[in-house]
Amino acid sequence: MSKVLIIGAGGVGRVVTQKCASLPEVFSEIMLASRTVSKCEVIAKEVGNGRVQTAQVDADNVPELVALIKSFEPQLVINVALPYQDLTIMDACLETGVHYLDTANYEPKDEAKFEYSWQWAYQDRFKEKGITAVLGCGFDPGVTSIFTARAAKHHFDEIHYLDIVDCNGGDHGKAFATNFNPEINIREITQKGRYWENGQWIETEPHEIRKELTYPNIGSRSSYLIYHEELESLVKNFPTIKRARFWMTFGDEYLTHLRVIQNIGMARIDPVIYKGVEIVPLQFLKEVLPDPGDLGENYVGETSIGCRIQGIKDGKEKTYYIWNNCSHQTAYDETGAQGVSYTTGVPAMIGAKMVLSGEWQGAGVFNVEEFNPDPFLEDLGKYGLPWHESHDIDLEL
Numbered sequence: 300m301s302k303v304l305i306i307g308a309g310g311v312g313r314v315v316t317q318k319c320a321s322l323p324e325v326f327s328e329i330m331l332a333s334r335t336v337s338k339c340e341v342i343a344k345e346v347g348n349g350r351v352q353t354a355q356v357d358a359d360n361v362p363e364l365v366a367l368i369k370s371f372e373p374q375l376v377i378n379v380a381l382p383y384q385d386l387t388i389m390d391a392c393l394e395t396g397v398h399y400l401d402t403a404n405y406e407p408k409d410e411a412k413f414e415y416s417w418q419w420a421y422q423d424r425f426k427e428k429g430i431t432a433v434l435g436c437g438f439d440p441g442v443t444s445i446f447t448a449r450a451a452k453h454h455f456d457e458i459h460y461l462d463i464v465d466c467n468g469g470d471h472g473k474a475f476a477t478n479f480n481p482e483i484n485i486r487e488i489t490q491k492g493r494y495w496e497n498g499q500w501i502e503t504e505p506h507e508i509r510k511e512l513t514y515p516n517i518g519s520r521s522s523y524l525i526y527h528e529e530l531e532s533l534v535k536n537f538p539t540i541k542r543a544r545f546w547m548t549f550g551d552e553y554l555t556h557l558r559v560i561q562n563i564g565m566a567r568i569d570p571v572i573y574k575g576v577e578i579v580p581l582q583f584l585k586e587v588l589p590d591p592g593d594l595g596e597n598y599v600g601e602t603s604i605g606c607r608i609q610g611i612k613d614g615k616e617k618t619y620y621i622w623n624n625c626s627h628q629t630a631y632d633e634t635g636a637q638g639v640s641y642t643t644g645v646p647a648m649i650g651a652k653m654v655l656s657g658e659w660q661g662a663g664v665f666n667v668e669e670f671n672p673d674p675f676l677e678d679l680g681k682y683g684l685p686w687h688e689s690h691d692i693d694l695e696l
């Protein structure tokens with residue numbers, strides 16, 4: 300029986316809150332806090348029965364966070380606000396001695412830079428305080444990292460090649476929309492590609508490397524090599540990996556829109572003066588793009604995300620594929636949120652359950668692949684994201 304504080308009332312916050320509320324034996328009391336309290340209230344009302352308390356908080360402000368944590372006294376904070384708030388929320392958890400969990404690594408607002416260094420730097424302080432920080436417990440990072448941990452624990456003596464494959468085979472009927480926060484999403488996919496090979500990072504131009512990959516129940520899709528944050532921790536935690544890459548599917552229409560957005564300067568993250576007011580073009584663009592939280596109603600099709608792995612078991616080469624498919628419509632019918640929010644929110648709830656039940660424990664800062672994958676994966680199917688595996692197949696890579 301534990302109290303949990305959820306910060307961030309976007310698409311992911313909605314799913315985490317609903318999923319935590321459905322497990323009163325684990326999450327006895329829930330508070331949802333965010334910058335705009337009315338969004339928390341809508342979600343609390345959907346859950347009903349007074350299960351969810353709400354609060355306004357500016358998560359950039361450590362004293363405000365500390366005051367909220369002290370008044371509610373949670374055992375754990377689930378951070379599903381934006382990556383910009385990771386460090387302030389970690390600071391507040393340190394000051395109050397409360398466990399921490401997030402789904403995306405810290406990014407400075409003025410630089411699209413994805414790396415764990417800032418959060419790993421909290422290791423000693425979390426250790427000394429005797430509390431746990433769980434980093435990257437969404438789907439990717441999150442489930443993909445735990446899939447890799449399962450492969451390493453049960454199916455390989457050495458993992459040599461890891462390819463994380465992320466396909467959104469869904470259609471929301473809009474000319475252009477992002478599936479999670481547009482600002483964060485566009486920063487992520489317009490940066491240079493990067494992959495790990497033979498002990499070093501190799502950089503590519505954005506979307507320079509493409510492959511046609513076949514996804515279960517979806518078919519063949521153009522998949523582009525991009526950098527994704529879990530690669531950094533996975534090559535560190537599984538040092539036998541010779542090559543690690545991340546592939547994401549994009550349609551031609553989507554890439555054309557993206558190119559135009561970049562070419563006309565709307566992806567810029569540095570401020571410009573407009574009629575005497577400072578605005579950041581990408582933040583302005585976010586205001587006019589569809590809200591990812593509203594895409595669910597007419598969203599059809601599925602996501603398919605997994606890991607394709609090659610390596611050695613008992614002296615023999617083997618291949619292995621582990622994946623989940625998630626239907627946008629099923630996710631929407633259950634939670635009012637589309638598949639991308641769902642596939643992030645469910646793992647965040649399960650990660651919180653792992654910490655609170657003691658399945659995952661330890662003082663310090665951990666990426667999810669450092670914990671036992673088995674109890675997490677037992678829960679994953681149970682709470683809405685069933686997974687599948689195939690051995691010794693053609694990985695197309």
Ligand code: NDP
Pocket residue numbers: 306307308309310311312332333334335338356357358359379380381382384402403435436437438439440441478479480483591592639640642643
């Ligand atoms: P949204 O933009 O829909 O929601 C973010 C929420 O955080 C909003 O409610 C927003 O408030 C709130 N927020 C922003 N700044 C602050 C602040 N300073 N103080 C308090 N609240 C704040 O994003 P999503 O729900 O789509 O994504 C949430 C997180 O999940 C992001 O970090 C994203 O990167 C991550 N993610 C991870 C994935 C994974 O697989 N690992 C996949 C998808 C997302 P307001 O409503 O006022 O704007």
